[in-house]
Amino acid sequence: MNATSVFLHICCGPCSLMPVVHLRNEGFDVTAFFFNPNIHPEEEYDLRRASAQLAADKLGYPIVFAGEAQKPARWIRELDGITMEGERCTICYRQRLLPTAQEARKRGFRFFTTSLLYSRYQHHEAICLAAKQVARETGISFLYRDFRPYWYDGINLSKELGLYRQKWCGCLLSRKEAEIQRARRAELKRQKALARMAALS
Numbered sequence: 001m002n003a004t005s006v007f008l009h010i011c012c013g014p015c016s017l018m019p020v021v022h023l024r025n026e027g028f029d030v031t032a033f034f035f036n037p038n039i040h041p042e043e044e045y046d047l048r049r050a051s052a053q054l055a056a057d058k059l060g061y062p063i064v065f066a067g068e069a070q071k072p073a074r075w076i077r078e079l080d081g082i083t084m085e086g087e088r089c090t091i092c093y094r095q096r097l098l099p100t101a102q103e104a105r106k107r108g109f110r111f112f113t114t115s116l117l118y119s120r121y122q123h124h125e126a127i128c129l130a131a132k133q134v135a136r137e138t139g140i141s142f143l144y145r146d147f148r149p150y151w152y153d154g155i156n157l158s159k160e161l162g163l164y165r166q167k168w169c170g171c172l173l174s175r176k177e178a179e180i181q182r183a184r185r186a187e188l189k190r191q192k193a194l195a196r197m198a199a200l201s
């Protein structure tokens with residue numbers, strides 16, 4: 001590995017795009033690592049895995065997949081009973097970043113980072129804290145970048161490339177939360193439409 005090689009943890013195809021584009025613009029050689037045992041159910045995991053592969057094919061970067069043993073079952077066991085959103089996410093970040101840094105070390109990379117830093121919906125500071133802790137434990141440098149300003153560029157490119165775009169973060173709790181939010185928005189829309197009709201009559 002040369003001094004500009006970076007091992008990039010990716011959570012899905014769409015979120016990988018802007019980190020790859022901007023790290024490459026800076027002169028880094030990027031290798032992606034798909035490691036997300038948090039994604040449920042299994043069909044969803046397979047969809048996101050395929051989308052990550054498609055993004056790598058389209059932009060032309062190497063991608064490494066974690067083995068079958070790293071599918072959801074272990075994640076569920078380790079977070080059993082922890083339902084509070086912030087608390088479970090902090091554990092979830094570490095669960096993905098520690099194996100990323102360990103794999104980076106095994107493969108001789110000097111840096112690791114993550115596409116989680118692209119999302120406007122993740123706990124950015126908690127990701128940084130988890131990554132810094134992992135860096136101290138493994139001796140691999142955490143390459144911090146804030147990719148959030150490229151949010152809409154990433155959305156547009158993912159649509160252009162025809163990538164699958166997920167509707168919830170990953171775990172079943174996040175799916176439930178997203179469904180509740182969607183139902184609330186739909187109800188609000190319905191009430192507004194009723195109010196407009198009432199005002200016209």
Ligand code: SF4
Pocket residue numbers: 038039085088089090092093169170171173174
């Ligand atoms: S909401 Fe996302 S980051 Fe938080 S625990 Fe669930 S999968 Fe992990």
